[in-house]
Amino acid sequence: MLKCQYAGLSVRRIVINPFDCHTNRQLSWVEVQRRLLKTKNALVTKFKEDPARDHGGTKRPRELSSGDRESRTQDSSLKAAKQSEKVPASIGQEEATKSSESFGHWSQGLKTSMQDPKLQVYKDDKVVVIKDKYPKARYHWLVLPWQTISSLKALREEHCDLVKHMQQVAERTVQQCPDANSLRFRTGYHAIPSMSHVHLHVISQDFDSPCLKNKKHWNSFTTDYFMESQDVIQMLETNGRVNVKEGTSELLKLPLRCHMCRKDIPTIPALKEHLKSHFPS
């Protein structure tokens, strides 16, 4: 039970009704905890008036084991990448921090992550590379510009050099990877990203990760929902903007198909088992 005092108002106790008021069914222990946390957060947010306290990724307790192996696998290459780290110019990072808006919503999480030195693999005056917080393969990085650009839709011809630089940095990051010769990598953007702030995915094609859990994850990297960096650059050069085809969001619902042998696989667990035949550990 919560005991707190804000703005002169004392809240001694929060009581959660263990029954759902609509269905009258008994709530699970987890659901009771979730409602307790929600009420507590609402009180804290209301009285402390601190919108930055609750950002993406901190909402619910998470299993510690998830992604651990991938993180360890990436670390060795990250150290190598860091050795080539340039000293950042005085502009860029601070400017990005100042111009960013609303860090509170989960979709703004990348703005926070890119500032976190623990996640940074490389940075220069234009871009930063971080490990994806929930890697969908053995190696999965994100290249982000310091400049605030919300998404592909906001890219224009004047961003051409920046986007080319992002691709160069992506290629260099792959070269630093100890498995660069044995694994294939792709570099590209999600056509309709969930997270704000334009980010280039650099991902190995093993898709061997406990964080890859559903059809949306799979299809976002193995269908045309994943837009190759080179294609994006070409679009910017020829049209001055990036064209996302109508119906692209429907690609996420396509049946599961192996990206290596094109075999249809019925379920995610079966797909993950199938991938072991292409990428033995």
Added chain:
DNA sequence: GTTCTAGAAC
């Protein structure tokens, strides 16, 4: 983006 879970699929 993730977590959680009802209910569909098996």
Added chain:
DNA sequence: GTTCTAGAAC
């Protein structure tokens, strides 16, 4: 009965 997914909530 168990496994798996889709969709709501965050």
